[in-house]
Amino acid sequence: MQHDKGHAAEADLVDKGLRANAVGLFGSVMLGISCVAPAYTLTATIGILASGVGEKMPWVFIAGFLPMFFAAFAYREFNRVAPDSGTSFTWTTKAFGPWLGWLGGWAAILATIIVISNLASVAVQFFYQFIGSAIRNEEIGALWENGWVNVGTCLLFLAIATWVAYRGIDTTEKVQIVLVLFQLGILALFAVMALAKAPSNEGHIGFSWDWFFPGGLELSAFIAGLSGSIFAFWGWDSTLTVNEETKDAERTPGRAAILTVTTILLTYLLVSVASLTFAGTGTEGLGLSNEEISDNVFGALAEPVMGYPLDLLLYLAVLASSAASLISTMLPTSRTMLAMAVYKAIPAKFAEIHPKYLTPGFATVVAGAAAGVFYTVLYVLSQNVLTDTIYSLGIMICFYYSLVAFGCVWFFRKELFTNAHNVVFKFLAPLLGGIGLIVVFGITLVDSASPDYGSGAEIGGVGLVLILGLGLILFGLVLMMLHRARHPEFFRGETLRKDTPTLVID
Numbered sequence: 001m002q003h004d005k006g007h008a009a010e011a012d013l014v015d016k017g018l019r020a021n022a023v024g025l026f027g028s029v030m031l032g033i034s035c036v037a038p039a040y041t042l043t044a045t046i047g048i049l050a051s052g053v054g055e056k057m058p059w060v061f062i063a064g065f066l067p068m069f070f071a072a073f074a075y076r077e078f079n080r081v082a083p084d085s086g087t088s089f090t091w092t093t094k095a096f097g098p099w100l101g102w103l104g105g106w107a108a109i110l111a112t113i114i115v116i117s118n119l120a121s122v123a124v125q126f127f128y129q130f131i132g133s134a135i136r137n138e139e140i141g142a143l144w145e146n147g148w149v150n151v152g153t154c155l156l157f158l159a160i161a162t163w164v165a166y167r168g169i170d171t172t173e174k175v176q177i178v179l180v181l182f183q184l185g186i187l188a189l190f191a192v193m194a195l196a197k198a199p200s201n202e203g204h205i206g207f208s209w210d211w212f213f214p215g216g217l218e219l220s221a222f223i224a225g226l227s228g229s230i231f232a233f234w235g236w237d238s239t240l241t242v243n244e245e246t247k248d249a250e251r252t253p254g255r256a257a258i259l260t261v262t263t264i265l266l267t268y269l270l271v272s273v274a275s276l277t278f279a280g281t282g283t284e285g286l287g288l289s290n291e292e293i294s295d296n297v298f299g300a301l302a303e304p305v306m307g308y309p310l311d312l313l314l315y316l317a318v319l320a321s322s323a324a325s326l327i328s329t330m331l332p333t334s335r336t337m338l339a340m341a342v343y344k345a346i347p348a349k350f351a352e353i354h355p356k357y358l359t360p361g362f363a364t365v366v367a368g369a370a371a372g373v374f375y376t377v378l379y380v381l382s383q384n385v386l387t388d389t390i391y392s393l394g395i396m397i398c399f400y401y402s403l404v405a406f407g408c409v410w411f412f413r414k415e416l417f418t419n420a421h422n423v424v425f426k427f428l429a430p431l432l433g434g435i436g437l438i439v440v441f442g443i444t445l446v447d448s449a450s451p452d453y454g455s456g457a458e459i460g461g462v463g464l465v466l467i468l469g470l471g472l473i474l475f476g477l478v479l480m481m482l483h484r485a486r487h488p489e490f491f492r493g494e495t496l497r498k499d500t501p502t503l504v505i506d
């Protein structure tokens with residue numbers, strides 16, 4: 001029987017003082033699903049995907065799932081030999097050394113802070129829309145469009161999320177279970193009602209198994225849709241960032257990651273099929289390709305599908321989804337900062353653990369504050385800049401996920417072909433995941449160079465999305481060099497080494 005005993009990968013890992021054995025498999029899956037935020041993601045992406053790929057939306061969701069699913073095995077295999085809250089930072093460092101490891105951690109932190117600010121703004125929008133719909137007051141429902149109200153409420157939501165995450169993994173897990181089960185239940189109810197009411201809706205179309213296959217889909221449309229689909233699955237790796245706080249830390253986080261990605265796929269397929277069947281892909285009325293509803297499909301379909309007052313539950317589900325993700329996304333940000341500080345890759349202040357709650361208190365507060373400052377500054381400066389920063393997420397996500405996927409193949413290179421398990425899960429799956437992600441990364445770089453990508457803003461003829469995406473990653477190089485000048489230990493491999501352990505078979 002093959003075991004991962006004998007690996008030296010854990011030799012230089014440090015216990016960071018987090019609350020051990022606090023999260024089980026079920027709780028870990030709930031944290032992963034909440035970070036992905038399926039209700040929020042679906043209302044924001046169904047319309048966009050329908051406009052681009054039409055009835056092939058289920059297939060595009062499957063195509064986006066595959067590289068994420070394969071990459072999840074790379075995370076699982078790394079976690080089995082080196083369970084560490086630094087995840088992408090720690091494992092990329094062990095595979096490729098401190099320079100790429102630092103950039104992988106920086107990209108992960110950047111992506112989560114940008115998403116945290118965006119989630120807070122979405123929560124604000126649905127908060128006021130829910131109240132406005134509940135009391136039938138359009139003025140209340142539109143309050144989120146007021147700048148002062150928007151920013152003020154956004155900062156309040158960020159403060160609440162930071163407080164929940166600050167108080168510990170136990171509090172966070174309990175809140176997430178309630179919010180996640182609620183949103184999944186409402187999404188299932190919406191799907192069932194949409195399928196039942198489809199024949200009575202003017203734009204409905206009949207179900208077809210062709211929706212699940214690529215035949216007839218143009219390559220350009222597929223590639224554009226694939227980028228959005230991959231983003232729709234982002235966040236499952238939060239199950240790994242709490243690995244030091246999880247029961248059976250070497251196995252549970254990896255299993256939770258696989259279960260999370262699979263659950264998300266099934267949810268997406270169910271809701272997308274129900275939405276397609278009920279509304280069709282028309283460009284008018286409730287048609288999913290109607291540009292007037294594409295950025296908030298559930299806002300348009302809620303009442304026709306569920307009727308009043310059940311439609312309020314769908315608004316509440318999206319609000320719960322945003323709130324749940326807002327809280328859970330604090331975890332990977334603060335845990336990555338914690339690990340980087342422990343291994344002296346960033347200032348030691350970020351390694352502080354709250355004595356009562358056993359959380360990275362300082363890192364959690366900084367993550368919340370950074371998201372608040374980021375959102376406020378960009379909201380005041382330009383809505384275009386804020387929008388394009390969100391679009392640039394795809395560049396960062398594919399960058400650090402692919403580093404871990406390829407890192408798995410390289411890290412385990414001496415044992416890839418010793419048995420069937422290693423061939424599949426340490427070689428083929430990570431390699432395919434890495435290739436898929438790096439291809440989307442390259443295509444996004446090329447496409448985002450065009451001013452037509454995102455908001456249409458440009459600098460010197462180059463699209464602002466590309467400038468922001470690469471610019472923010474390259475800004476990390478500056479910070480890295482400044483820190484290295486004062487604290488070179490990490491970069492000399494003294495605190496976290498690059499290594500290639502050998503599997504011991506017993």
